[in-house]
Amino acid sequence: MxxxxxxxxxxxxxxxxxAHQAGIRLADTPAPLYQVLVLCVLCAAPIRTETAVAAARELFAAGLRTPRAMVRATWQDRVDALGRAHYRRYDESTATALGDGAQLVLDRWHGDLRALRREAGGDVERLRGLLREVPRIGPTAADIFCRETQGVWPELRPxxxxxxxxxxxxxxxxxxxxxxxxxxxxxxxxxxxxxxxxxxxxxxxxxxxxxx
Incomplete structure (x- = not known):
């Protein structure tokens, strides 16, 4: 063919x-970029991608769409949202990772991943390395982030x-x-x-x- x-x-x-399946309206603005990062954290566990996407939707429906909202939520709030999506076995450790990762994004990049992009200076490998400083983000999850955000960050394309x-x-x-x-x-x-x-x-x- x-x-x-x-x-x-x-x-x-x-x-x-x-990203679309998870309900993310992707744009080069802080909230949707952070939501993609959350999706990548969820996909990093050895769990079905469909379950990770459903978990992202539950977190966002609970109002946890920004790093500040994620930090302000209780650990149990995060566990409960993951549980509603049947994100089992990894719900407690992932709830911790989400809280720690949100705090890192606030502390390191002031809640705006565009600052991470600027720090990378157009170097894709540098950008992937910075992403991997976020708890649970390994090489595969960093690749997912780059794959999803290439539509708004041209230096990643293709x-x-x-x-x-x-x-x-x-x-x-x-x-x-x-x-x-x-x-x-x-x-x-x-x-x-x-x-x-x-x-x-x-x-x-x-x-x-x-x-x-």
Whole structure:
């Protein structure tokens, strides 16, 4: 199948971003950027991504949309929100990590991750390293943050992490970020990157997409 046609099918069938699914209206402003960070912390645990997304929605519905609100909430408030999303086994440790991470964002970047971006000075690896100072954010979670925010931070584009590139390869698409970016309009980069990850996880998705 033609690569651009395959990419269009990925967008059509699997192209909802994880940020959108979590109810985040992404913009280059403090609150939504922090909400993406929360989503990444939740995804860092060995738990289903759908559960992590549901947990993010519960936290945001409880008003925990900013680092200051997260810090002001009690530990039990955070545990209860995670529990409502069936975020089990890791709810208590994650509630602690969320509180500690919010305090770090307040102390280090005054609650605004755009200050982290400025500190990175356009260096993507530096940015990933700064993200990893946040509790629970490791290499994979840092990649998720970069993948989701490339739409508002141009220096990250095109960002296709290992999981997205692996899925692209199984679909017969190019593996290089530049070549993948050439298959879609710039506004669809995040959707393609997330769509490739989703397709790689969905049973039978690769076979259906390859079959046309």
């Amino acid at each position: 033609d690569a651009k046609r395959t990419a269009r099918r990925v967008l059509h069938d699997y192209g909802e971003t994880y 960002f296709f992490d290992t999981r997205a590139r692996r899925s692209a390869s199984t679909l017969g698409l190019p593996r290089s970020p530049g070549a993948l970016a050439g298959l879609v309009a710039p506004r669809d980069l995040v959707r393609l990157a997330d769509g490739l990850v989703r397709a790689g996880r969905a049973p039978g998705a690769v076979e259906r997409l390859r079959a046309g």
